[in-house]
Amino acid sequence: xxxxxxxxxxxxxxxxxxxxxxxxAPLLPDAEPYRVLGTDAAAQADPELLRRLYAQLVRGRRYxxxxxxxxxxxxxAVYPSSTGQEACEVAAALALQExxxxxxxxxxxxxxxxxxxDPVEALTLLRGDWHTGYDPYEHRVAPLCTPLATxxxxxxxxxxxxxxxxxxxxxxxxxxxxxxxxxxFHEALNFAAVWQAPVVFLVQNNGFAISxxxxxxxxxxxxxxxxxxxxxxxxxxxxNDAAAVHEVLxxxxxxxxxxxxxxxxxxxxxxxxxxxNADDATRYRGDAEVETWREHDPIQLLERxxxxxxxxxxxxxxxxxxxxxxxxADLRARMNQDAVLDPMDLFAxxxxxxxxxxxxxxxxxxxxxxxxxxxxxxxxx
Amino acid sequence: xxxxxxxxxxxxxxxxxxLRDAMAADPTVHVLGEDVGxxxxxxxxxxxxxxxxxxxxxxxxxxxxxxxLGTAVGMAMYGLRPVVEMQFDAFAYPAFEQLISHVARMxxxxxxxxxxxxxxxxxxxxGIGGVEHHSDSSxxxxxxxxxxxxxxxxxxxxxxxxLRAAIASDDPVVVLEPKRLYWSKDSWNPEEPQSVEPIGRxxxxxxxxxxxxxxxxxxxxxxxxxxxxxxxxxxxxxxVDLRSLVPFDDETVCASVRRTGRAVVVHxxxxxxGPGGEIAARVTERxxxxxxxxxxxxxxxxxxxxxxxxxxxxLPGVDRILDAVARxxxxxxx
Numbered sequence: 181x182x183x184x185x186x187x188x189x190x191x192x193x194x195x196x197x198x199x200x201x202x203x204x205a206p207l208l209p210d211a212e213p214y215r216v217l218g219t220d221a222a223a224q225a226d227p228e229l230l231r232r233l234y235a236q237l238v239r240g241r242r243y244x245x246x247x248x249x250x251x252x253x254x255x256x257a258v259y260p261s262s263t264g265q266e267a268c269e270v271a272a273a274l275a276l277q278e279x280x281x282x283x284x285x286x287x288x289x290x291x292x293x294x295x296x297x298d299p300v301e302a303l304t305l306l307r308g309d310w311h312t313g314y315d316p317y318e319h320r321v322a323p324l325c326t327p328l329a330t331x332x333x334x335x336x337x338x339x340x341x342x343x344x345x346x347x348x349x350x351x352x353x354x355x356x357x358x359x360x361x362x363x364x365f366h367e368a369l370n371f372a373a374v375w376q377a378p379v380v381f382l383v384q385n386n387g388f389a390i391s392x393x394x395x396x397x398x399x400x401x402x403x404x405x406x407x408x409x410x411x412x413x414x415x416x417x418x419x420n421d422a423a424a425v426h427e428v429l430x431x432x433x434x435x436x437x438x439x440x441x442x443x444x445x446x447x448x449x450x451x452x453x454x455x456x457n458a459d460d461a462t463r464y465r466g467d468a469e470v471e472t473w474r475e476h477d478p479i480q481l482l483e484r485x486x487x488x489x490x491x492x493x494x495x496x497x498x499x500x501x502x503x504x505x506x507x508x509a510d511l512r513a514r515m516n517q518d519a520v521l522d523p524m525d526l527f528a529x530x531x532x533x534x535x536x537x538x539x540x541x542x543x544x545x546x547x548x549x550x551x552x553x554x555x556x557x558x559x560x561x
Numbered sequence: 562x563x564x565x566x567x568x569x570x571x572x573x574x575x576x577x578x579x580l581r582d583a584m585a586a587d588p589t590v591h592v593l594g595e596d597v598g599x600x601x602x603x604x605x606x607x608x609x610x611x612x613x614x615x616x617x618x619x620x621x622x623x624x625x626x627x628x629x630l631g632t633a634v635g636m637a638m639y640g641l642r643p644v645v646e647m648q649f650d651a652f653a654y655p656a657f658e659q660l661i662s663h664v665a666r667m668x669x670x671x672x673x674x675x676x677x678x679x680x681x682x683x684x685x686x687x688g689i690g691g692v693e694h695h696s697d698s699s700x701x702x703x704x705x706x707x708x709x710x711x712x713x714x715x716x717x718x719x720x721x722x723x724l725r726a727a728i729a730s731d732d733p734v735v736v737l738e739p740k741r742l743y744w745s746k747d748s749w750n751p752e753e754p755q756s757v758e759p760i761g762r763x764x765x766x767x768x769x770x771x772x773x774x775x776x777x778x779x780x781x782x783x784x785x786x787x788x789x790x791x792x793x794x795x796x797x798x799x800x801v802d803l804r805s806l807v808p809f810d811d812e813t814v815c816a817s818v819r820r821t822g823r824a825v826v827v828h829x830x831x832x833x834x835g836p837g838g839e840i841a842a843r844v845t846e847r848x849x850x851x852x853x854x855x856x857x858x859x860x861x862x863x864x865x866x867x868x869x870x871x872x873x874x875x876l877p878g879v880d881r882i883l884d885a886v887a888r889x890x891x892x893x894x895x
Binding site: 310311312315316317322323327330332333334335336337338339340341342344345351363364367368370371374525528529530531532535536537 | 591617622623625627628630631632633634635636637638639640641643655658659662663666667668669670671672673674675676707708710730731732761807808809810811812
């Protein structure tokens with residue numbers, strides 16, 4: 181007999197009955213990444229869509245190759261290649277309607293370009309002539325974001341504002357596996373779920389945050405599992421299967437647009453190149469691993485499917501390659517022109533109206549430039 | 562001509578009125594933050610807004626400052642004018658990355674295409690007996706971030722005017738609200754609240770000829786008290802209330818110092834790396850030949866904000882200000 185029972189009288193009031201707020205089962209991701217290509221589901225896929233995806237993948241790969249070459253020529257300060265991840269980039273852009281918004285991270289240049297951003301303007305951040313070359317409102321693409329995961333709450337706020345205004349706009353926010361460790365990832369997902377904001381979060385799990393592998397990044401069963409903790413569905417998809425990524429993202433976008441709230445999608449993919457040209461990937465991963473992923477190349481996967489089904493002949497392949505080559509040649513030619521910069525622009529966009537302090541500094545720079553100009557004139561004479 | 566009776570009002574009431582008037586005038590103005598809805602804010606500054614404008618316009622958010630400010634960025638991108646409340650000065654720190662990496666520079670990084678009209682309200686400063694993390698003076702961090710405007714009212718009328726101006730601004734404005742002045746009363750006409758002039762203008766609160774006290778926010782009433790006390794010493798002190806830390810009103814400040822020839826900068830924030838250093842440097846650069854003595858600083862000590870039972874030793878008070886003024890005289894006489 182316990183002491184409490186001996187004393188007899190005291191019985192604590194039971195707490196109010198506890199109820200889970202949400203049944204977690206429907207939110208859980210499948211055990212395996214969802215696949216379409218090479219499965220029975222492929223027969224359901226729209227042939228026209230698959231051909232569009234293919235052309236965009238080929239173009240995206242060529243863009244990655246060209247931009248990487250431009251870093252070697254000193255035309256780009258840095259380029260974080262998305263080679264191997266083109267299916268995620270392309271599917272992200274194609275899953276959206278024109279009125280929707282894309283919130284890319286710094287590696288998602290291709291998604292921005294696939295949404296219509298000028299290929300040169302998409303590179304100004306990396307080229308170093310201005311932070312954002314394009315007008316974010318023109319194609320509804322937020323500036324490429326360098327701090328990790330900080331663009332995710334922006335996507336939530338924009339989607340929330342759109343819904344308050346009565347617009348059926350969806351925001352798609354992209355982040356890498358490393359970004360899921362940031363506080364802003366947590367806060368964005370939590371806000372989105374509480375507000376039932378029409379947002380889709382796409383995590384491109386490419387295996388590494390610079391050099392740190394996923395196993396050192398998280399102890400979660402998968403990144404898609406994190407969704408359950410916020411009360412939103414988590415979906416796991418093969419990130420190299422363009423048809424699968426497109427289908428899952430299109431579903432999530434539709435779900436959000438119809439008022440169903442946010443979804444977290446984890447696309448399992450791989451970064452074939454190093455983090456950037458400044459990184460040495462051989463220090464943290466072996467060739468064998470990279471080769472395994474090369475075998476699972478997004479372009480080859482789709483090409484095999486289309487060819488097997490008689491949806492892609494040699495002419496169609498050649499025409500995709502030609503279009504990509506034209507884009508690359510144009511990109512090369514325009515990037516090889518020196519940017520024309522006006523130093524006075526430094527002061528143009530700090531505030532709507534420059535402060536008196538900035539006006540003084542602007543006058544100082546103008547005087548310096550005039551003196552420099554006069555010197556050059558003198559030298560030339 | 563009709564005369565409207567002036568009634569006593571608190572600074573908190575004027576701030577509430579400013580939010581209400583801004584929300585009524587412009588449907589894109591949205592208030593969001595922790596406890597701003599049903600509770601009306603822990604200082605009751607947002608009292609009644611959710612009831613009047615609905616929870617979509619005055620929203621209780623999850624408890625997450627980076628999330629509050631980060632979602633406000635997205636809302637501003639879509640054409641709203643968010644006014645966010647950071648419950649206490651030190652609670653704003655988790656939002657600093659959003660503030661510095663995005664809020665302050667979105668206009669700049671998009672070449673003017675994406676301005677962010679966000680108002681960040683931060684109750685700040687000590688003197689209310691708050692426990693740790695409830696009394697910081699964080700103005701130096703905001704001042705050091707290009708792209709932000711930083712204002713701080715010291716009077717009931719300015720609280721209304723500066724908050725209205727902040728909300729109307731097309732650029733982000735940090736409004737530092739001196740907590741210990743929330744309940745300070747002033748005769749104010751709540752029927753016809755007047756806006757102050759655009760952000761960036763200091764004001765001479767008390768004219769004088771012996772020396773200028775340059776101050777702002779919670780230290781303004783302390784300086785006015787010091788100026789009254791100084792009369793017994795035969796000193797006639799001028800008190801300049803900056804109101805706006807960014808942009809800084811060199812013109813008003815320097816005109817005053819050139820008249821008096823002596824200046825003391827007074828603020829609660831620590832002295833080292835604090836606003837006073839910047840202000841003293843600006844005054845020295847512009848008024849060196851008019852100065853009879855070095856520009857002195859009377860500030861909080863350079864330590865983490867002390868526990869409430871010791872804060873009176875930390876906060877610049879009348880005696881410490883008068884001692885500094887006495888030193889100015891000494892410098893002048895020797």
